[in-house]
Amino acid sequence: MTDPHDAAEVWVEHYADRVFRLAYALTQERTRAEDVAQESLYHIARWCRYHPEFTPTDSWVYQVTRNAWRDWARRMPPSAVPLEVHHAVDRPEDQSVERLDVARALDQLSDGEREVLIFFYYLDLSTKDMARTMNITETAVRIRLSRARKKFRTIFEGSR
Amino acid sequence: MTPQEREQQLSQYWHHTLDALQAPPALAERALGKARRAGPPSHTLVGGQGFWRPVTRAFVAVLSVLALTGTGFFLTRPHSLLNADSRTLHTRPQLAASTGSVAGAAKSVKLAPPMRLAALTQSTGPKLWALDYAQGFWQLWDKSLSGSAWSLVRTASGPPSVHAVLSFSQQEGWLVLPRLGGGWKAWRTRDNGRTWRPVLLPHAAATYGTVVLSNASQAVYLAVGGRSGAPPLLFQKKTRGWVEIPANRLPADLADLRLTPQGQGSLLAHGSVYVTRNGGRDWSIQPGAFNGVMTSARPTALSPLMPPTALAIRTASLEGLESSVRGRTWVVVGNYLWTTKFSHRTWQRVGRVPTQGVAHGLIFTTVKTGYILSNVGHVYITHDGGYRWARYHD
Numbered sequence: 001m002t003d004p005h006d007a008a009e010v011w012v013e014h015y016a017d018r019v020f021r022l023a024y025a026l027t028q029e030r031t032r033a034e035d036v037a038q039e040s041l042y043h044i045a046r047w048c049r050y051h052p053e054f055t056p057t058d059s060w061v062y063q064v065t066r067n068a069w070r071d072w073a074r075r076m077p078p079s080a081v082p083l084e085v086h087h088a089v090d091r092p093e094d095q096s097v098e099r100l101d102v103a104r105a106l107d108q109l110s111d112g113e114r115e116v117l118i119f120f121y122y123l124d125l126s127t128k129d130m131a132r133t134m135n136i137t138e139t140a141v142r143i144r145l146s147r148a149r150k151k152f153r154t155i156f157e158g159s160r
Numbered sequence: 161m162t163p164q165e166r167e168q169q170l171s172q173y174w175h176h177t178l179d180a181l182q183a184p185p186a187l188a189e190r191a192l193g194k195a196r197r198a199g200p201p202s203h204t205l206v207g208g209q210g211f212w213r214p215v216t217r218a219f220v221a222v223l224s225v226l227a228l229t230g231t232g233f234f235l236t237r238p239h240s241l242l243n244a245d246s247r248t249l250h251t252r253p254q255l256a257a258s259t260g261s262v263a264g265a266a267k268s269v270k271l272a273p274p275m276r277l278a279a280l281t282q283s284t285g286p287k288l289w290a291l292d293y294a295q296g297f298w299q300l301w302d303k304s305l306s307g308s309a310w311s312l313v314r315t316a317s318g319p320p321s322v323h324a325v326l327s328f329s330q331q332e333g334w335l336v337l338p339r340l341g342g343g344w345k346a347w348r349t350r351d352n353g354r355t356w357r358p359v360l361l362p363h364a365a366a367t368y369g370t371v372v373l374s375n376a377s378q379a380v381y382l383a384v385g386g387r388s389g390a391p392p393l394l395f396q397k398k399t400r401g402w403v404e405i406p407a408n409r410l411p412a413d414l415a416d417l418r419l420t421p422q423g424q425g426s427l428l429a430h431g432s433v434y435v436t437r438n439g440g441r442d443w444s445i446q447p448g449a450f451n452g453v454m455t456s457a458r459p460t461a462l463s464p465l466m467p468p469t470a471l472a473i474r475t476a477s478l479e480g481l482e483s484s485v486r487g488r489t490w491v492v493v494g495n496y497l498w499t500t501k502f503s504h505r506t507w508q509r510v511g512r513v514p515t516q517g518v519a520h521g522l523i524f525t526t527v528k529t530g531y532i533l534s535n536v537g538h539v540y541i542t543h544d545g546g547y548r549w550a551r552y553h554d
Contacts, residue, residue: 020182042195121167
């Protein structure tokens with residue numbers, strides 16, 4: 001039988017980067033991403049440690065990360081706030097007009113709208129997986145995705 | 161651009177931004193250590209896998225039907241029940257994109273103002289606002305007029321610049337900061353700084369090195385300049401976006417702008433004052449504007465005097481900077497500091513200000529102690545009412 005400590009370590013190591021990237025995409029700031037990722041990995045490690053028979057799936061890990069992000073956002077007071085997100089395109093070597101335009105357009109979206117775009121365009125989740133991850137129906141996912149796309153298009157085209 | 165191209169750009173953006181990121185090694189170690197110390201989880205993490213989720217949903221659905229038909233008073237919060245189990249359908253606070261938060265309480269510092277100041281201004285409350293730059297970040301501070309400590313309320317990344325804008329008109333404030341690699345980014349608040357929302361600036365502004373903004377009485381104007389070989393541009397904020405105003409003889413070296421909804425305004429550039437009376441379409445230099453301040457019984461262009469306590473107004477008028485405390489007022493005009501007591505009928509020239517070029521801020525906290533902000537971000541302090549100045553915290 002697998003040592004539960006080893007199992008937790010294996011899964012945490014396996015998912016650490018992916019969780020951190022998703023947390024970064026959701027929070028858009030490194031320090032905040034580290035907070036959210038650590039909380040997510042803690043939940044994953046704790047669950048795997050006491051349920052060694054459980055095999056984490058990608059969508060389950062994404063869902064844990066998403067929940068940790070939302071819990072984190074809810075707990076924070078509305079003061080002492082970073083004004084902006086720290087896009088990687090803020091680095092001069094990453095500078096390109098297209099990426100700047102994308103970054104600016106994404107800045108204008110709400111958390112929920114950005115979230116569906118991340119799940120769809122970065123994680124390449126199907127609407128079915130997104131529905132499971134976000135705990136809503138597939139129809140609701142399609143509606144959210146359509147609205148987010150439309151808003152992104154409006155802002156993106158308007159900024160060019 | 162076709163939808164496919166646009167979506168491809170979005171996908172490429174995420175992969176370019178995120179694929180190279182790696183979790184810090186300490187992150188996993190800390191998570192594992194915390195998990196070792198914790199006991200077994202007492203709940204399902206995400207609403208159950210397989211069996212429990214549909215059971216939970218069915219249970220909640222039954223309760224909802226009962227509640228809708230008035231069968232039981234305790235069955236009226238199906239979502240709360242679902243929340244308790246799944247932890248995913250909680251009502252999220254309506255946070256704007258810019259209203260996340262950094263961990264920990266707002267920092268406070270004694271002694272005003274914060275270092276490397278870029279701007280000082282005042283909003284209703286009354287409240288003082290300061291913008292400074294430290295260690296790669298812009299920091300927005302506030303404090304009540306009567307308070308002694310500044311609170312750090314917002315941060316933003318970006319390169320340093322003496323052209324950053326922080327402007328308040330009653331409850332509405334604007335913040336314009338430089339973007340690394342060129343261009344500007346802006347935020348607006350309409351609730352006295354409680355929430356800040358990002359605002360798109362005119363696309364043309366990205367190529368200009370200087371930005372000035374006026375938001376007097378809900379009329380917001382933006383002028384950009386400082387680009388060799390290109391004329392400065394003037395924009396007005398409308399509900400549908402920024403509208404360019406064809407401006408005649410708009411100077412390029414912009415320092416400050418003030419335009420009223422009635423179309424009257426003035427602009428500080430090249431150390432001179434330019435005025436307009438037709439909404440910014442035509443500008444003309446105003447000779448002797450500085451002298452006019454000093455000879456009038458009361459400088460009408462200066463902002464109304466505030467209660468007898470410290471205040472700071474960043475170029476509240478284009479004629480100079482004003483600070484008042486206990487009935488005494490100081491004004492920086494050109495390179496000189498002037499002072500007057502109560503009546504404003506007589507003005508005394510205190511001496512030259514220590515800044516080279518245009519001063520960007522003036523604040524007296526007592527009748528003896530005052531600070532002045534240079535246009536390159538240096539802060540000077542005086543302990544004798546403005547006669548002698550020394551660099552503050554080099």
